[in-house]
Amino acid sequence: MGITSQVKHLPSEPAIRMFLRARGLEASGREVVHLEIGEPDFATPEHISVAAKKALDAGQTHYCDSQGVLELREAIADKVSRVRDVTVDSADVVVTPGLRPILFYGALMALDKGDEGIYFDPAFAAFPSVITFAGARAVPVPLRGENGFKLDLEALEAAITPRTRLLTLNWPHNPTGAVLDDSDFEAIADLAVGHDLMVLADETYEEIYYGAKPRSVIEFPRLRDRSIVMSGFSKTYRMTGWRLGYAILPPSLVDAFTRLIANSVSCSNTFVQYAAVDALRGPQDSIAEMVEEFRARRDTLVDGLNDIPGLTCHMPEGAFYAFPNVTGLGMDDTELADRLLEEAGVATLAGSVFGEQGRGYLRLAYTTSRENVLKALDRISNFVKGL
Ligand SMILES: Cc1ncc(COP(=O)(O)O)c(C=O)c1O
Known part of the structure; x- marks a missing residue:
């Protein structure tokens, strides 16, 4: 077989x-000293676990809306709107079991067989893997150590061809810890608009930084209009095993994205979503x-x-x-x-x-x-x- x-x-x-x-x-x-796994070693904050137990006791153990429960989508929209000084509508938020499915769904939505998807090398291994899985060619753009792994715009531009449909981004960056500055975002926007690319922006490390707060794709309107911007609970709230992430999408993509969820996992854990409301609305x-x-x-x-x-x-x-x-x-x-x-x-x-x-x-x-x-x-x- x-x-x-x-x-x-x-x-x-x-x-x-x-x-x-x-x-x-x-x-x-x-x-053995373990330095291999990328997950916070701290326990999930107690108030989040308490909220999960409460949700279980309240019977939140059934299927829910594939897009995510409304209370959580509203809490996500409120937080992102506040923190990023933008307006996010809960209708444009989709909840998923962790960030990884978003990479899969994004690649499946953007790429047909024979298309090309760009990722930055070195990369979290899922980026080339989901592009290839979608039947497309995964095209690496080098981030060079001798340049401090900074974005090389000329290399990015050179990698774009008429077959390029998807640009994947991941800053703050795994594995180098590099971040982008405002001019990088503007230059990426020029290229994405100029070549009509969909952007898959993985911002899972958005809250883990040591200097100025890194900007988000969602703050750049020209990018936001063509991006699936994702973040989640794994790293920020130490909830890797709970499996919960979210994407904010242009309204025209929400229905297709939700159908991918409905057809693959039905929905994210219902009681976990209620706990996540407390993660977002509770002490930070x-x-x-x-x-x-x-x-x-x-x-x-x-x-x-x-x-x-x-x-x-x-x-x-x-x-x-x-x-x-x-x-x-x-x-x-x-x-x-x-x-x-x-x-x-x-x-x-x-x-x-x-x-x-x-x-x-x-x-x-x-x-x-x-x-x-x-x-x-x-x-x-x-x-x-x-x-
Ligand atoms: C860049 C990046 N994206 C996604 C993930 C996976 O996130 P999740 O556990 O929320 O699916 C990781 C985990 O290490 C990561 O480094």
């Missing part, structure tokens, strides 16, 4: 693969507290990496990943990640799993305690000394 080549070529998630390998070592008695201090802790870990990790001969690491401006260049060690990044796990007990991800431009880098998620960050630095430093 065979399966289609479309499904055969869907990759598995590299972070989960590494996590399972690390778990295997732990099962055999080894101790847990976000700032979490980001301050990430900042302290980032500073410790990046400084420590730069003190290790052979490694250089730029300071990430957002998200929770350090992305050091490891070419000075003279070892391939895949081999390095393997050996750090096996010989030093530190789980990281090889930069090349994020694309060609990630080759020669490692991704380290500082989603573990400061104590563990220091332990990892110590182990990496000893490993390097022993080479």
